[in-house]
Amino acid sequence: MADEKLRVAMFWGAACGGCDVALLDIHEHILDVIEVADIIFWPCAMDFKFKDVEAMPDEHLDLTFYNGAIRNSENEHIAKLLRQKSKLMAAFGSCSHMGGIPGLGNFHDRKSIFETAYLNTKSTHNPDKVFPRTEFEVPEGKLTLPEIYDTVKTLNQTVPVDYFIPGCPPNPEQIWIVIQAVASGKLPPKGSTVGASDKALCDECPRKKTELKFKQFKRRHLVHPDPEVCFMEQGIVCLGAATRAGCGWRCIQSNMPCRGCYGPLPNARDQGAKMLTAIASHIDSEDPEEVERILDTLPDPAGYFYRFGLPLSLLHRRQRRNA
Amino acid sequence: MPKKIGVYICHCGSNIAGTVDVEAVAEFAKGLGGVTLAKDYKFMCSDPGQDMLKEDIRSSGLDGVVIAACSPLMHELTFRKAALEAGLNPFLVQIANIREQCSWVTEDRALATQKAKALVAGAVARALSHEPLEMRRVEVQPSALIVGGGIAGIQAALDLADAGVQVYMVEREPTIGGHMAMFDKTFPTLDCSACILTPKMTAVGSHPNIQLMAYSEVEEVSGYIGNFRVKVRRKAAYVDHDKCTGCGLCMEKCPYKVDSEFDQGLSKRRAIYVPFPQAVPNKPVIDRDACAYFKKGKCRVCEKVCEPGAIDFEQQDSIEEIETGAIIVSTGFQAMDMTAMPQLGYGKHAEVYSALEFERLNNAAGPTLGKIVTKDGREPTSVAILHCTGSRDENYHRYCSRVCCMYALKYAHLIKEKIPEAAVYQFYIDMRCFGKGYEEFYQRLQEEGVRFIRGKAAQVWSGKEYRAIATDDTGLEVDDAQLVVQAEDTLLGKLVRVPVDMIVLTPAFEARDDAEQVGKAFLLNRGADGFFLEQHPKLAPVSTTNDGVFIAGGCQGPKDIPDTVAQGSAAASKALSLITRREIEIEANTAYIDEELCSGCKNCLDICPYNAIDFDDEKNRAVLNEALCKACGTCAATCPSGAIRARHFADDQIFAEIEGVMSI
The missing domain is CATH 3.40.50.700 (NADH:ubiquinone oxidoreductase-like, 20kDa subunit)
Known part of the structure; x- marks a missing residue:
């Protein structure tokens, strides 16, 4: 040193x-x-x-x-x-x-976020429809705020x-x-991801896995998962298979499924898409209507699969309506 | 070392150059990263074109080639071979399809040129990420499966079996023979259909190299060219065919009768039956839906009279598994249900017949022993034959069914032969008599006094209906037993109404109702008309995009017997040329699992259609058996961690191509 x-x-x-x-x-x-x-x-x-x-x-x-x-x-x-x-x-x-x-904001835009936050929520009382501004004149001079981006x-x-x-x-x-x-001074090449594994979380997860088949998706807060068995086998979507290990599987130990915060694996460009295609392969039905029904038990898939990674993903953001 | 890519823009005569500014695309390609040389040339697939490619690979040391030309289905192999001859790994060749996907579908020259540039940029970006791959060799099973025992399948089976190939023939019905077995005479030679077909049927039944699996259906197909595995459901016949002597006593004694499918419902058959006397195999089956024992639990007469004790009510469907190198799909067609055209009165008026009904009516072995009579036993004094019912009609099928004109002429001839004084009318749009001897047959019929009315029949009324609506003063007198055909005679330019005793419709040839399922099972594409799609309409008429699977006969499109037989033989020869190679090269673009990245998440385990992925519990890793991998890519798409890579279709290669396309 x-x-x-x-x-x-x-x-x-x-x-x-x-x-x-x-x-x-x-x-x-x-x-x-x-x-x-x-x-x-x-x-x-x-x-x-x-x-x-x-x-x-x-x-x-x-x-x-x-x-x-x-x-x-x-x-x-x-x-x-x-x-x-x-x-x-x-x-x-x-x-x-x-x-x-904060990246989940990319499912919306500044205007709609402002309208929700400053106008439309039940607890908001804003009859003059005042929105944040980057500049405001007061007798003492001009006040400024940073500009929120779309x-x-x-x-x-x-x-x-x-x-x-x-x-x-x-x-x-x-x-x-x-x-x-x-x-x-022992650093890997620039551009590397450090403080994480190159393998998915499943590599470290001690839960038992046998066969993946989805007849219905279950939300974590509505069930009591068996702490010994793979979440996916219990119908709870766990992003562990598409997420780098290295976190010390803290969520898994607390009987919570992986939500993907450690991000995509080195060969995976889009974590959400990877997980989505994996799950699609295990829907346990050939009947299009039943598949639709099973998928309907998974609320807000975009938010679920891109909880931490929307701006980095191939999606990047929702298409602007008036762009 | 930076890669050196050569880019070649093919003019394809004026096919591409007529719409795309090929020089501009070549000039553009020169500016792309990694491109060492870019040229345009009149015909890249020609010998001089290929020689130029080979020369450039050698002299410029190219380590990647982009050919912007026609679809890779056409010439990818050509250019891969050329590259290999010049010492370049064939998988370093990338095709940019600027013909089917660009010049042929884009009219505006500027836009087409722009699109061609984008496709070339994508191909170059992809070529830069290509890696050399080795082809793999696999053995070919020396056997062929033929699905469907009509004349196409029969012809193919005999050709292959005579060449020493083990043939499995699967037929859904209790007998082979298909539609041809129902016909009386064949056009234009008027030889007896049964006389020429039954010897071939018998030959199939007795050939030492043919295993006939009648009353059976293909349940599942897996594997790939040279090594298909097929599960066949042998439907329970409730008759032990090994014991059955075919004496026919059971059929005589069975007290229950239902409509005969073979006779189009014009006669009855028993609940235990063979469809017709010359059936192959000539062993009966019990129709569960008609059998009193199965319906009510009583009867078993057949069992009592069967001396060898062949009746077995306990018999169950069984599954037989076969391995085969090649598959010929010859599942035939169906005739359109004429009740879909209520204006023609089929199903409503007794004397309106479908073509197959008329075939049976006219057949010496049919319900009337070949006498052409109305349902109440009268000899018709006039018959109308309506062409194009359901064909060449944008409300039903746009295509021409190709055989109706000719069999309509045949019917006219047969009616005239049996009832010389009968008036026979042909209501036609165009007479299409294109085959060998067909035009001559048409001329012969004109001399036989058949009346040709150039107009498509629009409406059929019964005598009663007609009298109720007739307000004209044509003085047409129609009695209750008669029918009236209305059409616009386009040669006279006026409406005609013709009273007749009998009407014969010519239902359109259709793809079978289950063509979609059959197509899925054998991975066959279907055209807009529903028929199975050949690999190339001119140059690969019996091949399909699923290597090792061939098609023949009516399942590929409407055709007459000579064409069907020709396709049967063609498919047999394609299968034979595959089987006699003994060993074939298969694509090298298999998947592989990067052990360093696999986390053992098991997402890939149950999704491989070829069972090529196993799990190593000790290492906690998925293991891929490349010998079984067929490069479908399912596992690579499924793998959530990106540890499985599909060679030649890896994510980075596909992204590179997309980014290349989007870069301009």
Whole structure:
């Protein structure tokens, strides 16, 4: 290790904050991190201003962990700024890797989201139909807000990314492995996904599998699944077969099916489509009407199969109606 | 090392160059990444075209070739062979179909050129991701399965069996013979249908190389060219045919009668029956739906009279499995149900007959022993034969059924022969007498005094109906027993109404009702008309897109006996040329499983139609047996982790092609 400590930044874009917490979940290892790294910029945990970053020379930072999707002009601005100031840029967590939960906004557009949020929900009282604006004049001067975009993008769709650390949030053990790799300089080729396996979650899952046949899909919250048996065999769609392992199968252990946050396998371009074709192969009927009936027991398939990955997927977003 | 791709734009005479600016496409291709050279040429498939390709591969060291020309179904093999001769792996050749998918379907020259460029860009992008593959060799089972025992199947079976091939013939009915066995005389030679058919039927029944499976149906087909596995359901006949001597006593004594299918319902048969006396095999079956024992639990007369004790009411359907190298589908056609044209009165007026009914009526072995009489036993003094009933009619079938004109002439001749004074009318649109000796037969009939009315019959009334509606002053006198045909005589340009005693319809030839299921079982495509589709309408008339499966006879389209027999022989010769090769090369684009990526999720286990995938419990990995893989791609599509790759149709190759197409 070089004499000088690593200069590290962590920033959140469109995210829930869980990634920042996950970084803290490495527990006492955070002290080891301090041994080898200076945290230069981490708005969630410490007080920094954007102008501090703007003042840095280019490539001043050794590594930036960027969590969160690119949802608004601020996300984009800081992503570009940090890219300029960082030697290495890592997409940290599902949102920056694939678009994540905010990416589901791509099934809609800004206008319809605003109408729902600020007008149409039952609890909303907005008789003057006030919507968020990017600028507003007050006696003291002009107030500004970032502009919400129509389309959510991944970090890599905004700036070039060197490494991808999947997970919602990433498994702290995996985070620690990645940090050690950075500290020791033993990094895989750029563009790699790190902190995850190249095999699907089924590789690690201890549940018993015998035969896949769907006569009906069941929703997790309406059944008590047998904790020893593969979810799919119990009619509950589990994305484990189309999702990278590496998470430590935390959901599976809690008797919850995999929801796909670790993203597609190296040879799979579109995680949702892969899972959908796999499931389609196991519908237990030849009769088109019965197939239709069976599929109807699976509500919101697009949201289910693309829960974390819509912006990264081939679909990317719903077609714009007036485009 | 960067790949060197050669691109060739074929003019195909004016087929492509007439619509696509081939020079511009070649120029465009030169600018694509990875393209070393791009040329346009008049006929790439010609010898000089192929020689140019080979020369370029050798001299420029090409490691990928794109031929923008016709459909890969036409010439992919040609160019793969040429590449191989020049030392290039044949799987590094990619075809961009700029004829069927571009020049032939796009009128605007600018648009067609643009589309050709897109297709070429896609093909180049795909060629860049191609990898060399090795063909595999498999043995061919020295046997053939023939499905359908009409004259097409019979001809094919005898040709193959005589050549020493083991033949399995599956026939749904209790006897072989098909439609031809029902006919009386054949046009234009007027020789007796049974006299020329039955010796062939007998030959099938007794041939040491033919295993006849009558009263049986194909249940399931798996496997591939050279190695099909077929499950055949042997329907329970309730008669042990090994014990049965064919004495016929059971049929004499059976007290229950139903309409004879063979005689088109014009006579009765017993519940235990053979369809006709010369049936092959000549052993009876019990019709469950007609048998009193099966319906009411009483009777068993046949059992009592059967000396060898062959009746077996406990018999069950059984499944027999056969392995075969080639399959000939000769499942025939059906005649259109004429009640679909109520204006012609079929099923309503007793004296309106379908063609097959008339065949039986006229047949010496038929219900009237060949006497042409009305249902109440009168000899008709006038008969109208209506052409194109259901054919050449956009309300029913647009196509021509090809045989009706000729058998209509045959009927006219036979009526004139038996009742010389009878008036015979032919209501026709066009006379189509195109075969050998057909036109001469037509002329002969004109001399025999048959009246030809050029007009399609639009309406048939009974005498009573006609009198109720007739307001004209033609002075037409019609009695109750008569029928009236109305048509527009297009030569005279006026409406004609002709009273007759009997009407014969010429129902359109149709694809059988179960053609869709049969097509699915044998992976055959069907045309818009419903008949099975040949691989090429001119150059591969009995081959299909499912290698090793051939078609012959009426299932491919309406045709007469000579054409049917010719196709039967043609299919037999195609099957024979496959079987005598003993070993064939099959596609190398099998799937494989990347063990490093397989997570053992088991999604692929039950979906392989060829059972080529097993599971290694110890390693927790799926294992693919490439010898069994037929490259269908189902597993690769199913694999949710992308661990199964379909060679030559891998996701990255398909995406590359799509991106190439979309790039311009």
